[in-house]
Amino acid sequence: xxxxxxxxxxxxxxxxxxxxxxxxxxxxxxxxxxxxxxxxxxxxxxxxxxxxxxxxxxxxxxxxxxxxxxxxxxxxxxxxxxxxxxxxxxxxxxxxxxxxxxxxxxxxxxxxxxxxxxxxxxxxxxxxxxxxxxxxxxxxxxxxxxxxxxxxxxxxxxxxxxxxxxxxxxxxxxxxxxxxxxxxxxxxxxxxxxxxxxxxxxxxxxxxxxxxxxxxxxxxxxxxxxxxxxxxxxxxxxxxxxxxxxxxxxxxxxxxxxxxxxxxxxxxxxxxxx
Amino acid sequence: xxxxxxxxxxxxxxxxxxxxxxxxxxxxxxxxxxxxxxxxxxxxxxxxxxxxxxxxxxxxxxxxxxxxxxxxxxxxxxxxxxxxxxxxxxxxxxxxxxxxxxxxxxxxxxxxxxxxxxxxxxxxxxxxxxxxxxxxxxxxxxxxxxxxxxxxxxxxxxxxxxxxxxxxxxxxxxxxxxxxxxxxxxxxxxxxxxxxxxxxxxxxxxxxxxxxxxxxxxxxxxxxxxxxxxxxxxxxxxxxxxxxxxxxxxxxxxxxxxxxxxxxxxxxxxxxxxxxxxxxxxxxxxxxxxxxxxxxxxxxxxxxxxxxxxxxxxxxxxxxxxxxxxxxxxxxxxxxxxxxxxxxxxxxxxxxxxxxxxxxxxxxxxxxxxxxxxxxxxxxxxxxxxxxxxxxxxxxxxxxxxxxxxxxxxxxxxxxxxxxxxxxxxxxxxx
Numbered sequence: 274x275x276x277x278x279x280x281x282x283x284x285x286x287x288x289x290x291x292x293x294x295x296x297x298x299x300x301x302x303x304x305x306x307x308x309x310x311x312x313x314x315x316x317x318x319x320x321x322x323x324x325x326x327x328x329x330x331x332x333x334x335x336x337x338x339x340x341x342x343x344x345x346x347x348x349x350x351x352x353x354x355x356x357x358x359x360x361x362x363x364x365x366x367x368x369x370x371x372x373x374x375x376x377x378x379x380x381x382x383x384x385x386x387x388x389x390x391x392x393x394x395x396x397x398x399x400x401x402x403x404x405x406x407x408x409x410x411x412x413x414x415x416x417x418x419x420x421x422x423x424x425x426x427x428x429x430x431x432x433x434x435x436x437x438x439x440x441x442x443x444x445x446x447x448x449x450x451x452x453x454x455x456x457x458x459x460x461x462x463x464x465x466x467x468x469x470x471x472x473x474x475x476x477x478x479x480x481x482x483x484x485x486x487x488x489x490x491x492x493x494x495x496x497x498x499x500x501x502x503x504x505x506x507x508x509x510x511x512x513x514x515x516x517x518x519x520x521x522x523x524x525x526x527x528x529x530x531x532x533x534x535x536x537x538x539x540x541x542x543x544x545x546x547x
Numbered sequence: 548x549x550x551x552x553x554x555x556x557x558x559x560x561x562x563x564x565x566x567x568x569x570x571x572x573x574x575x576x577x578x579x580x581x582x583x584x585x586x587x588x589x590x591x592x593x594x595x596x597x598x599x600x601x602x603x604x605x606x607x608x609x610x611x612x613x614x615x616x617x618x619x620x621x622x623x624x625x626x627x628x629x630x631x632x633x634x635x636x637x638x639x640x641x642x643x644x645x646x647x648x649x650x651x652x653x654x655x656x657x658x659x660x661x662x663x664x665x666x667x668x669x670x671x672x673x674x675x676x677x678x679x680x681x682x683x684x685x686x687x688x689x690x691x692x693x694x695x696x697x698x699x700x701x702x703x704x705x706x707x708x709x710x711x712x713x714x715x716x717x718x719x720x721x722x723x724x725x726x727x728x729x730x731x732x733x734x735x736x737x738x739x740x741x742x743x744x745x746x747x748x749x750x751x752x753x754x755x756x757x758x759x760x761x762x763x764x765x766x767x768x769x770x771x772x773x774x775x776x777x778x779x780x781x782x783x784x785x786x787x788x789x790x791x792x793x794x795x796x797x798x799x800x801x802x803x804x805x806x807x808x809x810x811x812x813x814x815x816x817x818x819x820x821x822x823x824x825x826x827x828x829x830x831x832x833x834x835x836x837x838x839x840x841x842x843x844x845x846x847x848x849x850x851x852x853x854x855x856x857x858x859x860x861x862x863x864x865x866x867x868x869x870x871x872x873x874x875x876x877x878x879x880x881x882x883x884x885x886x887x888x889x890x891x892x893x894x895x896x897x898x899x900x901x902x903x904x905x906x907x908x909x910x911x912x913x914x915x916x917x918x919x920x921x922x923x924x925x926x927x928x929x930x931x932x933x934x935x936x937x938x939x940x941x942x943x944x945x946x947x948x949x950x951x952x953x954x955x956x957x958x959x960x961x962x963x964x965x966x967x968x969x970x971x972x973x974x975x976x977x978x
Contacts, residue, residue, distance in 0.1 A: 309842075310842070310843050312822070313820050313823040313824065313843045314824060314845070315824075316820070316824075335593060336621075338615075338648055398633050402637055407637050407639065408639045486629060490634055491620070492620040492621070492622075499626065502623035502624075503622070505623060507590075507647070507865075508815065508833065508835045509816075509836075510752070511592065514815065520889070
């Protein structure tokens with residue numbers, strides 16, 4: 274009885290919170306399959322009379338969505354892999370190698386994280402133009418690898434700082450060099466954490482808007498989130514098509530999340546045991 | 548020694564890397580200055596009047612320029628808006644591009660030396676003759692980037708102006724005739740208020756509210772007043788009769804219920820939709836709604852120019868600009884010339900846009916005809932008065948937030964005008 278009493282308020286609070294999270298998504302899905310005329314007549318909350326998929330289809334063709342999807346996958350995928358690799362190398366030196374001045378190095382990484390992206394726009398534009406990388410996907414991959422790795426280094430350093438020294442000692446006595454310790458011991462043991470990081474990096478990069486908007490000028494190089502911007506006109510917006518586009522824009526991220534959900538829970542659970 | 552699995556992973560990473568490198572490489576070639584490609588950017592939707600007309604212009608261009616490839620890319624408004632100075636300063640600049648007119652946009656780019664001077668082309672190809680004086684204002688920018696005089700940096704292909712949209716069915720239902728004078732308009736609105744209908748669709752959070760206000764001021768103003776406000780030719784006193792009348796009348800209209808108090812936080816989209824749904828009988832806004840209303844409005848509707856005023860908000864539309872770094876300028880001029888031709892202009896008119904150089908007789912669609920006739924009336928009496936947010940950078944936000952206060956009655960007309968004066972004086976360019 275008493276447990277039930279304690280449990281219900283929590284359950285109700287969770288349901289309400291879930292509702293708040295889901296409602297915007299539902300509205301997007303609802304309006305994505307509505308015709309523009311219907312939207313204008315009955316407003317955004319009405320139930321559509323029938324399935325109207327022209328909005329989805331038109332948007333797909335208008336922005337060449339498969340190309341954008343490929344670009345986004347390419348960029349986010351590479352960033353996730355490279356940023357995790359870079360974070361591991363950094364964190365190995367800081368967390369396990371305990372290089373001198375590591376507190377300052379970490380403080381620097383945190384600072385880099387706090388820097389607003391707006392402040393980065395012009396320097397990055399200028400540098401990439403000088404390097405001949407302006408309007409290439411490679412430039413965005415490099416930039417986001419560095420940005421995400423800054424956070425990854427910070428997080429992983431503290432995780433690896435707690436790494437059981439005994440294991441490393443044992444490996445060293447067995448004759449493992451530093452490289453072998455990293456690849457044979459540290460990486461396998463902390464794989465769940467790395468998995469979580471990779472998933473986060475992927476989704477964060479997927480949702481990035483400002484830097485891809487500035488850096489990727491040609492339509493052939495653009496990402497999904499930039500493509501969504503095409504629909505916002507100067508004075509008018511096409512509400513139904515914007516919803517259709519939003520639906521297409523978040524679906525891949527959701528699918529990706531569902532695929533890697535187990536990695537996520539495992540990573541969090543590992544953290545909890547420690 | 549690599550295990551089979553690792554080897555597979557390594558190969559995958561390598562191929563992906565190679566793929567990445569090759570895919571990054573191909574953006575470098577493309578257009579070069581060989582006169583064989585025209586790189587064209589604009590941000591009008593494919594179904595809009597401009598989108599359709601320009602699509603036709605591309606076809607026409609291909610027909611007259613065999614062997615030339617047109618690389619057209621549809622851009623987002625925001626992307627062009629945010630990144631234009633950077634793109635134009637790089638080697639990836641297009642040959643011809645649609646850009647936002649006005650001091651703070653095209654004016655700024657011309658001042659930074661990022662645009663090509665089109666004066667020579669405009670006179671030799673006769674663009675200057677085709678555009679009426681008040682449309683032409685958005686083409687010319689002086690050395691400070693202020694529009695209205697100086698060199699040609701852009702060519703508008705269409706125009707826009709504001710008008711009164713009204714729901715004929717609702718007017719008929721309450722026995723009201725189409726208002727011909729300002730008094731008849733207020734009488735009509737009184738009638739609606741008596742029937743518990745808010746007559747005017749308004750949006751306090753965006754441009755519609757300030758356009759009501761500006762229109763009211765314009766009804767007591769003349770061209771010299773507009774030049775002084777928009778082109779800094781003279782001193783601007785916001786407590787002059789025109790502004791005072793506008794602020795007082797606007798506040799009065801909120802009190803009388805012509806404008807809903809709740810409209811202080813609504814968006815332009817809401818105002819448009821409330822007209823489409825038949826909830827608001829009158830909407831005063833721009834020609835950019837016209838095409839959508841033709842498609843979506845189910846009742847009988849009509850338009851007329853704001854009664855009792857020679858001037859109305861409006862201007863030449865967005866302009867074609869040729870970036871300084873464009874590689875095929877000659878092709879760009881040819882393309883602009885095609886979009887100014889009668890054929891494309893007539894098409895633009897028939898699709899619900901406001902052409903600047905069309906043949907009035909070639910416009911067959913009756914709704915399109917009214918739209919263009921009204922524009923010609925306005926343009927012939929030199930009635931395009933631009934928009935209230937143009938003179939000063941950041942003025943749009945000042946106007947929105949101040950007008951919201953006027954709607955909610957948290958600011959009196961007097962204080963409202965003080966605030967406008969303040970922001971204007973701070974932002975006006977010192978010469």
